[in-house]
Amino acid sequence: MSQLSLFVKSGFVKAPLANGIGRYVPQCQRMTLKFCLGWGNSRGVRDFIQHDLIEFVKQNPGTVMYLKPRRHRSPVLVAEYLNGGREWFSLNDMTREEVYKWVDLYRTKAGYPDMHFKNYQHSDIPSIQGYWTPFTNKPADRNMLEFPQNSLNTPLNLKPSTSEIISKLYGEPQEQRSSR
C-alpha cells in the first residue's frame, strides 16, 4: 500500500489514554443495526439478530446494541466509539456469517479513522542503549589534543613498506654487523 495516498492517511499505531496499561476498556460504546424486515438484502442481518445477537451482547456488555428496523432501505451498521469516532458500514446482501464477522471487527476497533501504518510497532523510547551522538565511541583524548596532530595522520590499514620489510628480513643488530 502506498504511503503517498491523498485520501488514506498514514501514521503510527496508538491507543487512547494508555488503554490496557492500567486496565482494558473496550472502545466501541454503541452499535446500531439498521435493517428492513421485508427485503432480501437484510436477510443476513435478520438471521444474525435471530440467532447470534443475544450471545454477542452477553459477551460484550460494554457495547450498547440498538436495532432500528426501517422499511425498504438496505441494512447498515453504525458503530460509535469512546473517542467520538463513528463508523458507517453497509451490510447489504451479506450472509449471517459475514454479518457476524463484520460486526465483530467493528466491535474491536478503536474509533480512529483507517490509516496506513508506517510501522506496526511504536515506541516513545526506541533505543535502549541510548541515542547515537557524534561522540559515541570516540576516543576521550580528542578534547584535549591540539590540532593538527601528526599522530592522527597515519593512514588506516597501512601496510609495511618495502624498506620496512627489508629491514625486518635482513637487518641485523649493530654489533653483529661490526664484528663481521
Next chain:
Amino acid sequence: MSASRRVQQWLTFTRQWWLFDAKWQDPFESAKVINKHLKGAHKPIFGGHADCGDHVVVINSQDIAMRGDEWYYRVYFHHTGYPGGATWTKAWELHKKDPTMIIWKACYRDLEKDLTRRGRMQRLHIFKDSNIPKDIIQNITDQIPQLRTVPKRLKDYSQEEIEKFPKLFDYPKEHVLD
C-alpha cells in the same frame, strides 16, 4: 518536546569539524574522503531527510601530489561566454595561481549535482599551509587520517640510519659514484 530530548537532538545533529592534512595526498582520492564527511555519510543517521554534513578544514593544500606527468596534461577548461573566451589552464598553472583551487574543484566535481552542493561546499575550508586562524582551530574536534604516508627523502634520514640499513648488493668496481 521536553528539555532533555531537545538537547539530545541538538547533540545528535551537531556539526563536527574535521581537519585533513593534504600534504603529499592525491587531491582526487582525497576529495572522496572529504566529501563523505561534508555529506555526513559516515554517520548512522545519514539519509535523504537528515541535514547532518560536517565541516572539513583542509590544510597544506599547496603540497598536494599528482601522479607522473599529470601536472602537465591535466587541463582545466573555462569559457567566459564571449566569442573566443575559451581558456585551457594546465594543472600546474592553476596551482601556481591559487594553491587551494585544485582540491576545491576536485571536491566540487565529486559532490552530487543538486541543490545540496553549494551548501556542502560552504562547509569546506581550504588553507594553502598550516597557518589557520585561531577561531577555526578552536572548532576542530577530530582529524581525518591521510590516505598515504608522507614519503621520507634520503636527506631526511640521519647518517646512522643510512648505515644501519642492510646492504643488498655491491656496486661493481667500474661503477663511478659522484
Next chain:
Amino acid sequence: MIHSLRRAVLAIVPVSPYGSRMLASFAVGAQSREGVPHHEGRLQQRISGAGTSVFVVPHRNVSQYERKYREVMNARRKKEMFVNPERFAKPFPRYSFVDWNYKSELYAFGKRLSEEFDDALLREALTDQSYINKERTKQEELGIDTTLLEIRNNQELSELGAQLAREVLSRFFQKELPLFPEEGHTALVKFLTSQQTLTEMASNLGFRDIILCEEYPPSDETYTRSFLAVIGALQKSSGNERAEKFVIDFLASLLCGKDINEIWNIDRPWHMMVELAKQKGVYPVEPRIIREAGRNTIHAVYVVGVYDKDKQLIGKGIGETLDIAQEMAARDVLKQFFNTKEPMPPFEFQSANIPYKLVPHVRNIHK
C-alpha cells in the same frame, strides 16, 4: 456551449406551459451572439408552430422535474440556515436521536469500566446543576410544583472523588517513587487531577453523551466535575478498595510514556543538586567540559560532566551554551538521585490490575 443551450431551449418549448416569449428572447440572444441575425417575430412563429418537436433532448445530469424540486428544497434550507443558524452550527446531541436508551447506556458504562455502580449514585454523578435548572424552568412553565423535583447534582460526589483521587495518588507515588521529593509528588498529583487531564480522560471514556447538562458538548468544568463524581460514586457503591484501584488504573497509567522529570519544574536545579550532594556526602561537586564542538559557531555544543568528591562522573548534560549544559547536567544528577532516569521501569500495576474479559475475534461461527 451556446449551440447546445439553444437546442435545449427549443426542445423544452412543447412541454412548457408558460413563458414561450421569455424562452424565445433568450434563444434570440444566444443566436445573435453567434452572429446569425433573427427577427423576433419569425422565431416566435417557428416555436409556436413546433407542436411536434424533432429535436433530440440532450443529456442532463439532473432531470428538469427534479431540478425544480431541488431549487425549492435549497431555498428552504437557506432560509432555515438564516432563521435558525444554531441548528446547523452545533452538533446534534446523541441523546436526541431515536435510538437512545439512557438506562442501557449507564449499564454499559459500568460494564465497560469493569465496575459495579449503584444506579442512583451513577445518575447523580452524571447530573450537572445546569440540567436541574433547565428541568425546573421547564416544569415551572408547565405549571408543575417544582418543590417535588428531587434531583441531586454531582457537586458533593465530585468533592469526595477529588479528595480520594489526591490521597490515593500521593500514596501511590510515595510507594513507587520513594526517592522522589515531596514537592515532586505534589506536582504529579496536581498534573493528574488538573482540569486538562481529567477533561481528556472523561471525553475519551464516553462521558460526552451521558452527562446530563444544558450545553452540548459539555464544557471542561463539567467533564472534570463529572469524572471526579464518578470516582466518588464508585467509592459509595463498591467501597474504598475498588475506588482506589480505579484511580490508579485510569489516572496513574497516564504517566506512561511521559517524562515525569518534566512535569515537575525545578527552578534552580544546580542549587538543589548541591544541597542534595551535601546531604549524601558527595560534596564538593565540580562541573567540567568533557566534549565540545564548533565553539565559535552558532551550532556550538558542549557536554558538561559533573564529578563528585572522589572524581567520579555522576552525571552529564548537553547544551548549546555552557550555562545550559551545566543546568542539564545538574538535572541529570538529580534524576540519578531520585532514580527517575529515562527509560524508567514501569509502575507496578499488577496488584491493582482487573483484566477485562477480552473476547477474541470470531474465527468460525458454525458450531
